[in-house]
């Protein structure tokens with residue numbers, strides 16, 4: 001399925017909440033956008049159940065952060081600033097944040113939230129978005145959600161469903177002309193390879209690592225690591241990622257975890273963002289263990305130039 005020569009490449013990054021696009025694969029979207037790829041971030045929920053996670057956050061003038069509607073409005077404002085920092089377009093699917101259930105036993109999920117919407121109903125607006133935007137590549141989370149938030153798992157489920165169904169004219173009637181994306185990736189920003197490399201470099205520089213407990217707990221348990229297939233070099237776009245993170249002022253503490261790695265060290269040690277190729281409809285070269293793809297459009301770009 002060659003891409004016509006003059007047709008721009010298109011990348012769709014599907015995320016659960018506003019701020020996820022800034023903490024997972026953010027520099028990759030900024031880089032592709034800067035290179036002329038059309039990039040659309042799709043956000044499944046409005047982030048209405050996120051608490052204030054930044055102690056220095058002040059609710060903007062004319063806004064409130066108590067009601068579902070108030071939080072939605074604040075987070076829309078933050079999202080618009082983040083999209084601007086990344087240079088991408090952004091679209092809401094309109095579902096309501098499920099919140100992260102905590103306690104033992106876990107409380108039931110709130111009525112009407114994203115995680116409780118049946119799969120076909122939850123995937124339909126994403127199928128419509130895929131058929132409208134016609135991405136060649138989609139990124140999302142792995143089946144575990146990457147971390148066990150019900151909206152992250154659901155984000156995987158609807159993305160996987162949309163990748164499989166959007167090209168089938170018999171599925172999801174009434175949501176536009178069929179379009180088959182060519183590759184599906186999972187975001188993996190915190191592989192143990194990255195954590196260890198950064199952790200050792202920070203300790204080597206005589207600084208305190210934010211990953212000490214993380215490394216120790218992983219060393220103590222055998223947790224299977226998902227495979228990383230792709231390292232996209234994006235160090236030039238870390239400043240865009242950082243500006244986008246900071247834009248989510250209610251969620252991201254500028255003195256907190258996401259800013260705990262010295263940026264010059266990060267550029268030296270881990271100038272990439274990591275992905276796992278989950279599905280491909282284009283032929284790709286065989287790679288030996290330890291060899292990585294460096295472009296989400298590999299196999300698609302070559303067809304453009306052929």
Ligand SMILES: [Zn+2]
Pocket residue numbers: 016017020149152
């Ligand atoms: Zn999230």
